[in-house]
Amino acid sequence: MVRARLMIRRLAGVSAPLNRPAFRWFFTGQTVSLLGSSMAPVAITFAVLDASNSTTQLGVVLVARMAPMLVFLLIGGATADRFSRRTVLVLSNAGSALTQGAVAAILLTGHYSLAAVSVLELLNGVLTAFTRPALRGVLPELVEKTHIRQANSLLGTVRNAAKVFGPSVSGLLVVAVGSGPAIAADAASFLVAAICLARLPLSGHVAARKNVLRDIHDGWNQFRTTPWLWPVAVAFCLVNLVQTGTWQILGPELTRQLSDTQTWGFVLSVRGLGLLLTGVVMYRLVVRRLLRFGLSAGVLGALPLTALGLHLHAPWLMTAAFVGGLGSSALGIAWDTSLQEHVPTQSLSRVSSLDDLLSYIAIPVGQLLVGPLSAVLGGFHLALVAGLVYALAALAPLASPAVRRLPHRAADARRTTGLRS
Secondary structure (H helix, E strand, O other): OHHHHHHHHHHHHHOOHHHOHHHHHHHHHHHHHHHHHHHHHHHHHHHHHHHHOOHHHHHHHHHHHHHHHHHHHHHHHHHHHHOOHHHHHHHHHHHHHHHHHHHHHHHHOOOOOHHHHHHHHHHHHHHHHHHHHHHHHHHHHOOOHHHHHHHHHHHHHHHHHHHHHHHHHHHHHHHHHOHHHHHHHHHHHHHHHHHHHOOOOOOOOOOOOOOHHHHHHHHHHHHHHOOOHHHHHHHHHHHHHHHHHHHHHHHHHHHHHHOOHHHHHHHHHHHHHHHHHHHHHHHHOOOOOHHHHHHHHHHHHHHHHHHHHOOOOHHHHHHHHHHHHHHHHHHHHHHHHHHHHHOOHHHHHHHHHHHHHHHHHHHHHHHHHHHHHHHHHOHHHHHHHHHHHHHHHHHHHHHOHHHHOOOOHHHHHHHHOOOOO
């Protein structure tokens, strides 16, 4: 009988997050929203280029969305900690539905205007700055801390699936019916997400504080004084600095030189497969030191850049991309789970916004540096250097005992209940 009860508890744990109605609503809303958001970049790119035939205008629109997100991210984190995260998420998603719907209306009626589209994308960037910290902060309110890793694995699988399939679906939709309907689909996805998020329970963490700046300062104090937190956040910043621009800008051209143009598509596909597979594995995998495991696996994310730098041809490059996808996704799930398990709920959104700000600022800086550095070092040498820096950055936080020894709540719970696997 004891063994039977233990087996039942094991089976119940497999779908534990989805057994909670609140998480099911959250998961449904996120699935729809992520698919819509993964379609939007392709649609807006073709929309601006078709209407203006100007890459300069496209750059203006993209910057109009990114810049306010960076500016308002810390305020968004403080707001999510100050008020109900459900309310913040419902309002921000409803606002995004309106702004994207307005962009779709402009395109569908043939009244494209750079100023109008830029202003709407700017508003969308502001809303995103409030959405992201609230999303990370609300999850511990929906599931038990021992099930956060499973919840993040489910969300990570959906997020990566959207990244893999969303752009392709968007491209087909743009070819078939145009950019306007594709952006309208993104607007509809935000509306569906807002409806689903409205079904979440109203959180009880709301607290009256003196002012937003003081809240941000308190969040910064917690960020910088938490010994396991800031080394990993700085490492993520450095990884984004060397990886994103090098991979996105140099990757296609270097791959073409090593093989042919089609190979780059295969490389991205197998990397996406690695990202997807990790979510399935991490759902069941229980380790005592999740953050240490994630950082160790994260080193594998450097393999694709290293393979490019070493002039490895298509089969090896695709293998490196697949393994790199596995490692990158494992690190992301481990990091989100560690934050949500160990950072107090009342300050989680502020701490998350600081982490996001470091990561996001590094991306455009790295993209701007790729051109000048590749002219000096050569593309293949720069890819190799970027891969080595990536690996060192992922390993560096493990020098801290606080990082290495950070426990994983699910593993501790499993050990105390005799369910060690």
